[in-house]
Amino acid sequence: MGGAAVKPAPFAYASPTTLDEALALVGNESRPLAGGQSLVPMLNFRLARPERLVDLERVEGLASLREDGGSLRIGAMTRHAAIERSRVVAEGWPLLRQAVVLVGHPQIRSRGTIGGSLAHADPKAELPVALAALGARYHVRSTRGARTIAALDLALGPLMTTLAPDELLVEIEVPALPPGARTAFVERARTHGDFAIAGVAAVRAPGHAAIALLGAAPKPVRAPAIEAALINGDELPAPEVDDAYQRALLTALIERAIA
């Protein structure tokens, strides 16, 4: 093992360069390390104590961002900053840009990755909510094979996902927006750059509405009753949230998002 002592509890470290090597290394006590913006603080607090970190930094082919047959394909190691600056994203998937600029501060966005955000499954994270509104699909690999997870089926709750310990999220596929779509991401945070208390991702187009909520549940959710009301031009129902304040906040944010 060797190496200098560091702030976290002792751990082994691997830095594979190919996806196959990485897949062979991850498992129960081996955790993948992406941009480290959530995991490293947890390591420093010694709340996370993996036996081994598998650093995905040098794995080839995980940081691409391209349009492919009308869909957007984003490698899991793509930095928030790359999404923020991408013309392809700005022109075809503006909701992602509207959401990503609300993630932390520039320093965090220059290191943090979209795959790390999704796999960490913090219920206050913006990108998983935007991707839920966009109907994204998550491509997952393991030594056992490949599978695809629908956006709403990844997170189970705070810091819990349906990913098996030996699986890696490798790519995010975002379908094209419907013609004439307009999008918005609005949130309320205590301070600029803080995690959101509540947020709304909205996509509207003729005959189409997608509303995804942050702060309604311990994971991203869609609001089908509100979506139906928007499509039918009915009065909007209140979001289905138990907490009265969160309901009031989300109601106000939904109004702002669709204004």
Place this chain on the structure above:
Amino acid sequence: MSWIGRAVPRREDEPILRGEARYLDDLHVDGVLHAAFVRSPFARARVTGVSAPAGLTVLTASEVPGTLLVEGRPDLELTDAPHPLLAGDEVRYAGQPVALVLASSRALAEDAAELVEVDYDPLDAVVDPRAASETLLRFEKRSGDVEGAFAAAAHVVRARHAIPRVAAAPMETRGVLAEPAGGGLRVWASAQDVHRTRAGLAHALALDPAAIRVTLPEVGGAFGSKGTPSPETASVAAAALRLGRPVKWAEDRFENFLAAYQGRGMEAEVELALDAGGRILAVRAHIVADLGAYLLGNTAAPPHTCAMLMCGCYAIPAAAVTVVGARTDKVPTGPCRGAGRPEAAAFLELTVDRAARELGLDPVELRRRNVIRAFPHETPLGFVYDSGDYERCMDLAVELVEPEHGDEGDRIVATGVALYVERAGGQFEEARVAVEADGHVVATAGSGPHGQGHATTFAQIVADALGIEPGAVGVRLGDSDAGLDGIGTFASRTTAMAGSALLLAARRLRERLDAGETGPLSEQARFSSDQVFGSGAYAAVVEIERATGELRVRRIAAVDDAGTIVNPLLAHGQVCGGTVHGLGAALTEEMVHNEDGQPTTASFLDYSLLTAAELPDIRAEFVQSPSPRNPLGAKGIGEGGAIGTPAAIGNAVAAALGGRHVDPPYTAEKLWAALR
């Protein structure tokens, strides 16, 4: 040409901005051991055993005995409950240091600390100060016919306010490097001053103060939280003595949230007796302070200051105050920027606004009928205010803030005004001004800085007295071996006290120079004075969104009377910094302990500091009523913003809510609930 009142840029900034400033953690001495602490995970427990694998260097209370210094005061009833360096057979707050582990690096020391096993018998924790059975402090003061005034009053107004605990959260956390030296110690500490650090260590280690030399490296802020040496600092110094090796501790942010003493944490019931014309006849206040588990050297200061300031800026003939300092199973409290003054301002000023609402008077008009206009003014509680122009501060603040009130449909807009008076200065400081053999002028003071800009200000004062440029004055600070006694940098006292000592020394030197003396010359002065009383008025315009309760501060007016302003640039910086500190206390900051006494806000994830994006327009002006108590006429400016701002915001919020009561921080959720 006078250098007093000139906006001279800070000479301190360039090395800091170039990355050349050396903070505690930048210091290295050969052979140093690094310390990590084993801390209690329980708020209250009996400690029944400590064990560690062979080969670790672990010190416990049996190797490092002793307690920290608590100086008694004749007017305060203090319980004998000093903080032990390391916990003995009981722990009384989550985070209390139990053992000290030493290794060749901080990281290895943390690894080793995890191998230390401590056996605890957990006990129920006392979290609510009102439910505490033990007290650490009692104080009571009264003067005038309080009962008669309340019996005869046309109106009696009662209010209850609570101000939560806050973290000082300096950018640089605490730390110390201690090296054995000739039977004593050489100590570098991230501290507010050298004198209290040396006195505190001498007491804790039973050493002659002369055997300890304390030096301040660059210190990245304290906001009151590095005034009295911590149990960790004393334990590290004790370890260095015992092992005969240099030992260093640079705490991390988590430790700072857990174990650095916290501020505020006071509740009060305030009653005002008013006559039919709106004149305040008497004030009565009962204050409960959540002092935490032990008395530190300065734990008693904030509640005492708060109680003594309960007459505020008003000519109130009779007053009665009581303080109960409750012992709770939480980290101790101590000064945090304002240190009792923000609490007093909020308790009194929010009650004055309540009185205005109940009497149907404009709050500014009610204040106008009661402000003190003649100085010196002795309050019934015994403070003697030296000078001021409270009414002018108030009128200027109202003018600057451009008040707005009204219902804008989706939001309510309201303005709040608050006055404050604060005690500053007092006691003594020593300083020396010399012409050295090479002809250079050097000013040396016992008082050291932790970010304020002492060197810039001191150079101006000396240059002004000698008739030279400030750039020609070298300044030496922060060394207990400089041969200069003093108290330290706290309570907005440095310009008034150390600045005046320098001025006296420089004037004497000037006389000798004018008399034709040459060669190395040195003059030393000691300046003592009674406290001085700075004052001010703050006003804020806020808007509250009905649908979400979100509060936005549209603008804030800050008018401070700190007597003579030596450097308006630095003073303006202090006002802005203090105002932002006060805004944080009003809007987001709160240290929360759950029912088991566990802190739930022990990182910046949960403890919310404001960012630049949240800051409103700050319109700051000075009124200058020189103090007659020192030759500069100076008072103090480091705390005004932190004192006036929360009270002004509180009054604006209360006005917006039509008087419905909410305690700070004024979070959106609380305001939304109050609007329902």
